[in-house]
Amino acid sequence: MKRVEILAIGKEILKGQTLDTNSHWLARRLTALGAYVGRIAVPDDDPEAIARELKRSLEDGAQVVITTGGMGPTFDDKTLEGVAWAFELSLEVHPWALEFVRGRYREFYQKGFVDSPDLTPEREKMARLPTGAEPLENPVGAAPVVMLEAEGAVIFCLPGVPREMRPAFEEVVLPRLKEILGVGVYLEEEVDTGLKDESALAQRIEKVMKKVPGVYLKSKPTRFGTDVRLKVVLSAAGPDEAEVRRRMAEAKDLLSVLLSSP
Amino acid sequence: MKRVEILAIGKEILKGQTLDTNSHWLARRLTALGAYVGRIAVPDDDPEAIARELKRSLEDGAQVVITTGGMGPTFDDKTLEGVAWAFELSLEVHPWALEFVRGRYREFYQKGFVDSPDLTPEREKMARLPTGAEPLENPVGAAPVVMLEAEGAVIFCLPGVPREMRPAFEEVVLPRLKEILGVGVYLEEEVDTGLKDESALAQRIEKVMKKVPGVYLKSKPTRFGTDVRLKVVLSAAGPDEAEVRRRMAEAKDLLSVLLSSP
Numbered sequence: 322m323k324r325v326e327i328l329a330i331g332k333e334i335l336k337g338q339t340l341d342t343n344s345h346w347l348a349r350r351l352t353a354l355g356a357y358v359g360r361i362a363v364p365d366d367d368p369e370a371i372a373r374e375l376k377r378s379l380e381d382g383a384q385v386v387i388t389t390g391g392m393g394p395t396f397d398d399k400t401l402e403g404v405a406w407a408f409e410l411s412l413e414v415h416p417w418a419l420e421f422v423r424g425r426y427r428e429f430y431q432k433g434f435v436d437s438p439d440l441t442p443e444r445e446k447m448a449r450l451p452t453g454a455e456p457l458e459n460p461v462g463a464a465p466v467v468m469l470e471a472e473g474a475v476i477f478c479l480p481g482v483p484r485e486m487r488p489a490f491e492e493v494v495l496p497r498l499k500e501i502l503g504v505g506v507y508l509e510e511e512v513d514t515g516l517k518d519e520s521a522l523a524q525r526i527e528k529v530m531k532k533v534p535g536v537y538l539k540s541k542p543t544r545f546g547t548d549v550r551l552k553v554v555l556s557a558a559g560p561d562e563a564e565v566r567r568r569m570a571e572a573k574d575l576l577s578v579l580l581s582s583p
Numbered sequence: 584m585k586r587v588e589i590l591a592i593g594k595e596i597l598k599g600q601t602l603d604t605n606s607h608w609l610a611r612r613l614t615a616l617g618a619y620v621g622r623i624a625v626p627d628d629d630p631e632a633i634a635r636e637l638k639r640s641l642e643d644g645a646q647v648v649i650t651t652g653g654m655g656p657t658f659d660d661k662t663l664e665g666v667a668w669a670f671e672l673s674l675e676v677h678p679w680a681l682e683f684v685r686g687r688y689r690e691f692y693q694k695g696f697v698d699s700p701d702l703t704p705e706r707e708k709m710a711r712l713p714t715g716a717e718p719l720e721n722p723v724g725a726a727p728v729v730m731l732e733a734e735g736a737v738i739f740c741l742p743g744v745p746r747e748m749r750p751a752f753e754e755v756v757l758p759r760l761k762e763i764l765g766v767g768v769y770l771e772e773e774v775d776t777g778l779k780d781e782s783a784l785a786q787r788i789e790k791v792m793k794k795v796p797g798v799y800l801k802s803k804p805t806r807f808g809t810d811v812r813l814k815v816v817l818s819a820a821g822p823d824e825a826e827v828r829r830r831m832a833e834a835k836d837l838l839s840v841l842l843s844s845p
């Protein structure tokens with residue numbers, strides 16, 4: 322089992338302004354991928370604190386570190402500075418990242434989300450990456466996801482807003498992560514629930530994931546003409562196929578019991 | 584400002600089975616007490632991992648460390664072992680703690696919560712404290728709160744169940760913490776909201792704490808005959824009286840604006 326650690330970066334968590342749901346979501350997602358989440362840490366918006374926590378993760382033997390937050394344009398977004406600090410790298414504007422940021426702001430301007438499409442220094446900052454880091458697409462927001470290989474580990478830096486973080490993980494990190502984790506088997510199954518009420522289903526899904534943390538469940542509304550039917554997609558991964566199948570079966574059994582009770 | 588760090592101990596958080604609301608609640612509470620929450624970390628149920636994280640907190644210069652979780656009778660409750668490991672202390676049955684645990688299980692047995700009042704080895708474990716540690720009352724549960732002074736810092740170990748952790752903090756840790764933090768001023772004010780619906784009030788309280796993290800708000804239902812009226816208690820602390828009064832005024836103003844809008 323590969324060790325993964327999560328760093329949720331930001332003063333808003335340390336002040337109790339924001340409840341850190343990102344780490345919870347990632348922990349659940351990673352566990353179902355067969356990874357061992359060894360530690361979660363929340364450092365302040367300070368390059369030194371971020372670097373220190375990152376180095377501690379490598380000391381712990383983490384093969385993958387996922388950070389959330391601190392990727393935006395404001396003065397207190399310090400994640401990339403912290404990553405650079407940890408490995409004594411400099412920050413350089415990355416051409417692909419710069420084009421990505423520029424394109425996003427053009428788009429946001431056309432949609433009326435921002436007042437100007439200009440690449441201000443604050444916006445340009447999001448394209449200043451630690452030397453050797455690779456920018457990846459952010460499916461929703463303006464700040465590229467950043468991947469860096471250093472000292473035998475892979476670091477992924479994701480945005481902090483959950484509605485940006487989740488698709489960035491699913492669409493951009495997940496395919497790479499599966500390779501890194503060397504996931505032997507990845508199983509995915511769809512179950513028709515017979516339910517139409519998403520809130521009734523959400524409770525049952527929550528129960529299954531609490532009981533069987535090795536399987537990730539996601540509801541999937543499917544339309545048949547004007548009719549909506551809710552399906553559930555179950556996924557699980559790990560090196561040992563028999564063990565993954567056992568987890569899957571346990572989750573499916575529990576789900577079916579819960580679906581047949583009111 | 585004194586630096587406080589929070590360790591939320593437990594595999595259930597790392598597996599994504601439990602959302603760690605304790606750290607969020609403590610961070611909010613500590614910030615309103617004028618403390619600086621410098622870091623939150625989640626180690627696994629493993630004495631070595633707990634000890635490592637605790638030592639890292641002292642390296643960071645934390646004057647106070649608050650741990651939650653891992654205090655119960657089951658095999659994976661490892662917090663006290665981890666604390667002992669960090670400071671190379673042995674674990675010894677503490678007579679007062681043992682009487683406390685015994686008394687609680689007698690009480691639980693009389694209430695029908697448990698099948699036997701016996702002090703099994705598992706239950707006795709909750710009274711095995713690191714040498715020199717002081718047991719404190721747990722207002723709700725069976726595991727004593729534990730306080731230890733070591734290497735210039737004070738460590739408080741609290742239970743992990745939120746409905747035990749919160750009263751343990753308020754009733755047992757808070758009075759000691761105020762002394763340690765050297766809180767110059769502690770202000771508390773009551774505001775009559777005119778509201779009767781707790782859910783409508785909860786949303787407004789949440790907004791104020793998000794906006795003004797330096798003030799803690801708590802609703803307080805007050806009965807007048809058969810009539811219930813909701814009050815809010817605001818509290819804030821810090822070394823500088825003028826600054827604490829400013830925070831208080833900001834929170835009160837915002838609350839009154841929110842109370843006068845639907």
